[in-house]
Amino acid sequence: MQKTVKQEMMALAGDQAVAYAAKQSDVDVVAAYPITPQTIIVEKFSEYVADGEVETEFVCVESEHSAMAASIAASATGARAFTATASAGLALMHEMLFVASGCRVPVVMAVANRALSAPLNIHGDHSDSMAQRDSGWIQLYAENAQEAYDSIIQSFRIAENLGVLLPVMVGLDGFTLSHTLENVEALPDEVVKEFVGVRKFATVLTHEGKTVPFRLDPDNPMTMGPIALQNYYFEFKRQQEEAMKNALDVVQQVNSEYAKISGRSYGDGLVEAYRLEDADVAAVCLGSTSGTMKTVVDGLRQDGVKAGLLRLRTFRPLPVEAVRSALANVKAVAVMDKCMSFGGNGGPVFHEIRHVLYEAANRPYVVNYIYGLGGRDSSPVELRSIYENLQGILRAGRVETPIQYLGLRG
Amino acid sequence: MTSQEWKFTAKDIAAKPDLFLSGHRACAGCGPATVLRLIMKATRGPTIVTEATGCMEVVSSIYPYTSWGVPWLHTAFETSAANASGIEAALKMMKKKGRLTQEHVDVIAFAGDGGTYDIGIQALSGAVERGHDFLFVLYDNEAYMNTGIQRSGGTPHGAATTTSPAGKVVPGKLEYKKPIADIMVAHGLEYAATASPYYWKDMLVKVRKGLEVEGPAFLHVFAPCPRGWRSDPAKSIEYSKLAVETCVFPVWEAVNGEYSLSTPSKLLALAPQKKKPVAEYLKGQGRFRHLFKQQGKPVLDEIQRVTDERWERLLKKCGETPKTA
Numbered sequence: 001m002q003k004t005v006k007q008e009m010m011a012l013a014g015d016q017a018v019a020y021a022a023k024q025s026d027v028d029v030v031a032a033y034p035i036t037p038q039t040i041i042v043e044k045f046s047e048y049v050a051d052g053e054v055e056t057e058f059v060c061v062e063s064e065h066s067a068m069a070a071s072i073a074a075s076a077t078g079a080r081a082f083t084a085t086a087s088a089g090l091a092l093m094h095e096m097l098f099v100a101s102g103c104r105v106p107v108v109m110a111v112a113n114r115a116l117s118a119p120l121n122i123h124g125d126h127s128d129s130m131a132q133r134d135s136g137w138i139q140l141y142a143e144n145a146q147e148a149y150d151s152i153i154q155s156f157r158i159a160e161n162l163g164v165l166l167p168v169m170v171g172l173d174g175f176t177l178s179h180t181l182e183n184v185e186a187l188p189d190e191v192v193k194e195f196v197g198v199r200k201f202a203t204v205l206t207h208e209g210k211t212v213p214f215r216l217d218p219d220n221p222m223t224m225g226p227i228a229l230q231n232y233y234f235e236f237k238r239q240q241e242e243a244m245k246n247a248l249d250v251v252q253q254v255n256s257e258y259a260k261i262s263g264r265s266y267g268d269g270l271v272e273a274y275r276l277e278d279a280d281v282a283a284v285c286l287g288s289t290s291g292t293m294k295t296v297v298d299g300l301r302q303d304g305v306k307a308g309l310l311r312l313r314t315f316r317p318l319p320v321e322a323v324r325s326a327l328a329n330v331k332a333v334a335v336m337d338k339c340m341s342f343g344g345n346g347g348p349v350f351h352e353i354r355h356v357l358y359e360a361a362n363r364p365y366v367v368n369y370i371y372g373l374g375g376r377d378s379s380p381v382e383l384r385s386i387y388e389n390l391q392g393i394l395r396a397g398r399v400e401t402p403i404q405y406l407g408l409r410g
Numbered sequence: 411m412t413s414q415e416w417k418f419t420a421k422d423i424a425a426k427p428d429l430f431l432s433g434h435r436a437c438a439g440c441g442p443a444t445v446l447r448l449i450m451k452a453t454r455g456p457t458i459v460t461e462a463t464g465c466m467e468v469v470s471s472i473y474p475y476t477s478w479g480v481p482w483l484h485t486a487f488e489t490s491a492a493n494a495s496g497i498e499a500a501l502k503m504m505k506k507k508g509r510l511t512q513e514h515v516d517v518i519a520f521a522g523d524g525g526t527y528d529i530g531i532q533a534l535s536g537a538v539e540r541g542h543d544f545l546f547v548l549y550d551n552e553a554y555m556n557t558g559i560q561r562s563g564g565t566p567h568g569a570a571t572t573t574s575p576a577g578k579v580v581p582g583k584l585e586y587k588k589p590i591a592d593i594m595v596a597h598g599l600e601y602a603a604t605a606s607p608y609y610w611k612d613m614l615v616k617v618r619k620g621l622e623v624e625g626p627a628f629l630h631v632f633a634p635c636p637r638g639w640r641s642d643p644a645k646s647i648e649y650s651k652l653a654v655e656t657c658v659f660p661v662w663e664a665v666n667g668e669y670s671l672s673t674p675s676k677l678l679a680l681a682p683q684k685k686k687p688v689a690e691y692l693k694g695q696g697r698f699r700h701l702f703k704q705q706g707k708p709v710l711d712e713i714q715r716v717t718d719e720r721w722e723r724l725l726k727k728c729g730e731t732p733k734t735a
Contacts, residue, residue, distance in 0.1 A: 028503040031496060055507060057499035062536030066492035069485050069533065073460065073496030076483050078504055081496070099485045198509075207476050216481035216497065218456030218515055225484035226471035 004263040014177035015040030021152035024192035028079035031059035031070035037174040064089035068096035075105035087114035101136025106159030114174040123375020124174030145182040163246040270319035279308030281390035285336040332390040371406035429479040439643025441633035452617035462490035462525030491537035494519040517544040523564030545620040551635035576700035601627040603663035608650035640696020652691040
């Protein structure tokens with residue numbers, strides 16, 4: 001195995017780690033608008049610009065809608081574009097997220113996950129990015145600041161892969177990760193620069209019959225973002241699905257390639273299995289919760305409970321095979337959602353995991369835990385009760401309450 | 411070529427290849443299509459165009475066909491100016507990093523009245539405030555024509571649209587056109603102007619001036635829509651002339667906030683007797699038909715009064731002494 005490079009230990013909050021990763025990734029254009037808890041990212045990046053530490057055009061736009069439009073346009077022109085947002089900002093971008101994926105621009109965006117109004121709440125949950133799950137973006141969720149840093153760097157490689165060419169959003173839990181100081185190992189600048197490389201372009205056939213790089217270039221005029229009607233629209237959309245499938249491989253490749261230089265990997269890049277090999281009961285979660293959950297699992301193991309955890313690092317594309325095989329021998333599964341799908345009979349992650357398990361050879365019991373909305377803390381004791389409930393289900397041989405709310409008053 | 415070097419003669423224009431190409435799906439007599447074709451003749455070199463959702467976007471880019479001889483990007487309705495920001499920022503940094511083959515690339519953002527006065531004004535205001543180097547061209551056909559003639563902030567007083575119909579108690583649109591070009595001048599940009607395609611040479615020189623400015627420039631172009639105005643498709647250019655001659659749509663420019671009348675309007679300032687009554691412009695347009703019935707008279711008078719008032723105000727801004735006819 002190749003020797004990993006020497007890295008610098010830094011004390012960074014998640015937002016700072018994200019800004020630092022973007023700084024090292026040879027980004028040409030950052031167009032962003034401030035919103036809690038993403039603000040530190042744009043503030044840090046503005047400082048890099050002010051101090052001449054980056055070669056980046058920083059476009060301090062007047063809204064998130066324009067942030068995404070400018071990012072799409074910059075990327076279409078040929079630049080490497082990065083932005084960051086949260087909550088209402090992501091919701092305001094909604095229209096443009098579909099345009100980004102439809103235009104096949106490899107924009108990378110950090111989302112400091114935060115609850116949606118009303119009532120107004122600035123704290124962490126996944127309502128914002130889950131509401132964008134069908135927007136055609138690849139979605140990664142980080143467990144800690146280190147992973148936020150690593151994932152941003154990796155995302156440029158994933159997004160710009162010519163078999164993918166899709167935008168990527170990296171979720172980091174608001175405040176829990178965005179504002180909490182952690183030890184982060186940072187790669188040297190030149191190593192990151194080499195890892196992300198210079199952006200490559202797919203070649204396409206223009207209306208003039210020339211094969212040219214897919215970007216807005218006056219030497220090779222191309223019409224981007226056209227109108228496509230009943231006769232072509234459907235094919236455009238089907239191609240995006242194909243790109244998502246390709247992303248399943250690319251996320252894994254980039255994860256292992258990155259591991260070679262950094263010594264860090266996140267499962268296979270798609271999912272991270274923790275003590276699942278012989279587990280009877282397991283939880284599925286994403287984001288920072290998995291850090292606490294691993295401690296809870298360790299405690300249960302000490303008490304003789306065969307408990308495990310599956311962390312979904314990649315939510316889009318949904319790693320169907322990886323999830324099914326990781327949970328193949330588990331008898332009862334609790335799926336955790338930091339988001340609600342009102343009237344939808346459970347949260348979005350629950351829907352999808354249960355959908356994956358429908359075709360499992362040994363279909364386990366599956367329950368849903370909705371937790372942590374608006375940043376409500378979930379204590380290790382509460383999280384442990386999830387496993388205790390799963391044990392009860394196994395003893396009773398049936399599920400009494402398929403959808404539960406953790407730590408909810410009344 | 412600077413605006414001085416290029417003469418903007420009919421011969422020059424005919425010799426220059428089209429960049430907005432034929433084969434698009436615009437209606438017969440479409441003002442905006444004529445405007446776009448002419449404007450693209452005034453480009454001075456490598457150019458990227460971005461366009462808001464709207465008539466011209468739809469008629470020019472039906473996949474797998476295109477009418478664009480330059481790189482062209484559409485993302486959404488309200489994003490023309492935001493797109494221009496992103497393109498300009500990308501060009502700047504790519505040039506700095508040696509990843510651009512051209513020495514300079516001009517950026518033109520097109521939008522209709524909906525994409526400028528209404529849904530696009532925030533992005534436009536932001537982009538101009540930030541000082542991006544681009545030319546924003548508003549082709550104003552005075553309503554949401556692409557979706558079926560709904561009123562916009564650019565629809566004139568008294569006009570009937572499908573969302574401001576002339577009914578038994580409401581005589582068409584009650585509100586007046588937002589003074590969009592003045593709003594842009596108030597942003598402190600270096601160059602803003604209004605133009606009419608009848609005075610094509612004036613319009614093309616203004617396009618070139620807008621491109622030559624290093625920073626944002628704004629051009630408001632009058633662009634009749636026979637379908638939406640319920641007017642004769644053969645008369646679109648005639649209406650472009652009448653709008654100026656009646657002072658409904660005066661042509662002027664503001665350089666660093668200093669207003670001056672362009673020749674066609676200047677001549678009217680010098681010879682007010684040549685200024686035509688607004689009725690000459692309004693009659694024949696189906697959208698104003700109801701104003702020529704008996705109960706429409708007060709609205710017609712009101713339009714004349716407000717047109718005169720706005721004209722007088724403009725004359726003052728241009729340092730012209732108002733003369734009575």
